[in-house]
Amino acid sequence: MKQKKRKPSYKKGRGRKKLSIRKPGVRKTGRQRKKRKAGIWKHIRRKWSRRFPGIENVWLDRAAILITVMVLVSAALLITGRVRRVFSSQAAHPEQLSSLKSDSDGVEILPAQDGPCGRPEIEKDYIEPNPYSRSQIELKKVKGIVIHYVANPGSTARDNRDYFENLMNTHATKASSHFVVGLKGEIIQCIPLDEISYASNQRNKDTISIECCHPGKDGKFNKATYDALVRLAAWLCDSYGLDSADVIRHYDVTGKLCPLYYVENEDAWVRLRKNIQKNLDNRNNH
Numbered sequence: 001m002k003q004k005k006r007k008p009s010y011k012k013g014r015g016r017k018k019l020s021i022r023k024p025g026v027r028k029t030g031r032q033r034k035k036r037k038a039g040i041w042k043h044i045r046r047k048w049s050r051r052f053p054g055i056e057n058v059w060l061d062r063a064a065i066l067i068t069v070m071v072l073v074s075a076a077l078l079i080t081g082r083v084r085r086v087f088s089s090q091a092a093h094p095e096q097l098s099s100l101k102s103d104s105d106g107v108e109i110l111p112a113q114d115g116p117c118g119r120p121e122i123e124k125d126y127i128e129p130n131p132y133s134r135s136q137i138e139l140k141k142v143k144g145i146v147i148h149y150v151a152n153p154g155s156t157a158r159d160n161r162d163y164f165e166n167l168m169n170t171h172a173t174k175a176s177s178h179f180v181v182g183l184k185g186e187i188i189q190c191i192p193l194d195e196i197s198y199a200s201n202q203r204n205k206d207t208i209s210i211e212c213c214h215p216g217k218d219g220k221f222n223k224a225t226y227d228a229l230v231r232l233a234a235w236l237c238d239s240y241g242l243d244s245a246d247v248i249r250h251y252d253v254t255g256k257l258c259p260l261y262y263v264e265n266e267d268a269w270v271r272l273r274k275n276i277q278k279n280l281d282n283r284n285n286h
């Protein structure tokens, strides 16, 4: 009955008129605006009830409420997810990193830990503080991991670590790296994780750097180096609440062809990142 009553009044144009009394340049009062909003809803409901004559208005109202609630809930979930990510971007597991910060000194072998995101074995051998390779400037936040290649085929992790330290005598350049991964998969840490290294230009201030050794001129990592790098990067990502998208190349910062092979072979770089992500995905199953 209700619908029958309304139909003719709409046909006469009452509903339409309400919606179209809009004079350009004339501002509507709040009351008018409210009226108009209610008018729109009535208009939509009328349209729908004409299209589905079997459905009662109550159900249309309920459907509208349900859709509104769903939209609001999904918006809330999206926002809280983002917020959580922002808060978790710093040290998800700070206890894992404490041993690699400056509070402890001297050469030390840190044994490997179990699990796909466990720490790999690391030889901690910090270079002596000096303005050319260890400035001791504080690294306040970590937003990414930057991968490099040493560009010196056949050189070992030890060679590269010592090269960085020797810059305090040669003054040849300013350069260093938090980690160097060697040809046998050995990992040497040169800089504590709460100090910046000189490796990634404008991203020195918010990234951890990893230099990788390679046997040939093409810069391709051998299996031992590759596997150790994947483990190290996954462990760092897990510790800092990052994911594989936050692992970048020196190339992505400055356009430098570093790490050469993984700049010239984009598919190899994508695969490397995927392998890191695989470790991160497997951490909960372990």
Ligand SMILES: [Zn+2]
Residues within 6 Å of the ligand: 147, 148, 149, 199, 250, 256, 258, 259
């Ligand atoms: Zn580099």
